[in-house]
Amino acid sequence: xxxxxxxxxxxxxxTGGAQGLGEGMARALAAAGASVVIADLxxxxxxxxxxxxGGHFVHLxxxxxxxxxxxxxxxxxxxxxxxxxxxxxxxxSSLILDLEPDDVRRMLxxxxxxxxxxxxxxxRAMRPEGPAGQGGVxxxxxxxxxxxxxxxxxxxxxxxxxxxxxxxxxxxxxxxLGLGVRVNCIxxxxxxxxxxxxxxxxxxxxxxxxxxxxAVAAVVExxxxxxxxxxxxxxxxVVFLASDHAKFVNGVGLPVDGGMGM
Numbered sequence: 001x002x003x004x005x006x007x008x009x010x011x012x013x014x015t016g017g018a019q020g021l022g023e024g025m026a027r028a029l030a031a032a033g034a035s036v037v038i039a040d041l042x043x044x045x046x047x048x049x050x051x052x053x054g055g056h057f058v059h060l061x062x063x064x065x066x067x068x069x070x071x072x073x074x075x076x077x078x079x080x081x082x083x084x085x086x087x088x089x090x091x092x093s094s095l096i097l098d099l100e101p102d103d104v105r106r107m108l109x110x111x112x113x114x115x116x117x118x119x120x121x122x123x124r125a126m127r128p129e130g131p132a133g134q135g136g137v138x139x140x141x142x143x144x145x146x147x148x149x150x151x152x153x154x155x156x157x158x159x160x161x162x163x164x165x166x167x168x169x170x171x172x173x174x175x176x177l178g179l180g181v182r183v184n185c186i187x188x189x190x191x192x193x194x195x196x197x198x199x200x201x202x203x204x205x206x207x208x209x210x211x212x213x214x215a216v217a218a219v220v221e222x223x224x225x226x227x228x229x230x231x232x233x234x235x236x237x238v239v240f241l242a243s244d245h246a247k248f249v250n251g252v253g254l255p256v257d258g259g260m261g262m
Contacts, residue, residue: 005243007083008033011132012242013075015039015062015118016088018046020193021141024231025085025238027053032239034083037075062088062114068121073131081125081132083242086118086163087141091156091195093202104155111159112166115140119170119183127179135180139241140167141234142185142253147261148222152206153199160187164253171251182250186237189229189257190219196228225258 012029016022017038030036030053039060040046050057058074061067075081089111092103119138126136145153146160164185171183190196203215220227237256240246255261 005032010082011035011079012083013037014085018042021234022087024235028235028239039071063109068117072121072125076131082136084122085139086115093152096154107155107159112162115163126181137242138183140185142187144187144189144257144261168251184241185253187255188234189260191229223258223260
C-alpha cells in the first residue's frame with residue numbers, strides 16, 4: 001500500500017472479508033487508518049480477522065435485504081460509513097454443455113444481487129439525508145473474467161460482467177441524484193486464494209488442461225506481467241480507489257490483472 005494514502009477517520013465495510021481477497025482488502029484499509037467492519041457468513045473467521053485489525057465483525061448474507069440493513073446499521077454505529085467494498089462472490093465452474101440452472105442462480109444471487117443490494121444500502125446510508133450523510137465510495141469486485149473468454153466459467157463471467165454494468169449505472173445515478181458517492185470496480189486477475197486454486201483444479205477435472213499446474217501456466221502465459229496476481233495487488237487497488245488520490249475516478253473498471261484482459 002502506498003504510504004501516502006491516509007484513510008484515518010473513515011469507516012469501511014468489506015463483504016466477504018473473512019478470508020482471501022476480502023481479508024487482504026480489509027487489512028490494507030485498516031493499515032491505511034480506516035476503521036473496518038468485516039461482513040461475512042463465516043462468523044468465527046470474520047471475528048478473528050476483525051480482532052486482528054482492531055475492527056468489528058457483523059454477520060451478513062449479501063443476498064438478504066434485512067441482513068444488509070443490520071450490517072449497515074452496525075457500520076454506522078461504529079463511526080459512520082465512508083467506504084463499502086462489495087467483494088463477496090462465488091464461482092462454480094461448468095462447461096456450458098453441462099450447465100446446472102441452480103448453480104447459475106446461486107452465482108446470480110450472490111454476485112449480482114448481493115452487489116446490487118450493497119450499492120443500494122451504501123447509497124441510502126451515505127446520501128446527504130442518510131444516517132452517515134457524508135457521501136463516500138463504493139468499490140465492487142468484478143473479475144478479469146468479465147473481459148476475457150476463458151472456458152468453463154460462462155456463468156461466473158456473465159455475473160462479473162453484470163457487476164461492471166451495475167458499477168457504471170450506479171455511478172451515473174449517484175451523480176444525477178446528488179448522492180455524493182463515487183462507484184468503481186476492479187477486475188482482479190487470477191490470485192492463488194482458495195477460490196483461485198479451486199478454479200485451477202476445476203479446469204483439470206473438466207479435462208481442459210492436463211493438471212492444475214498446467215491451467216495456472218496457461219493463465220500466466222496470457223498475462224504480460226508474467227505472474228499471477230497477489231492479494232496485496234488487489235488490496236492496493238482498493239485502497240487507492242477508496243482514497244482522495246482517486247477523487248475524480250468514477251464509474252470505471254480498473255484492471256488489476258497484469259495485462260491479461262487487455
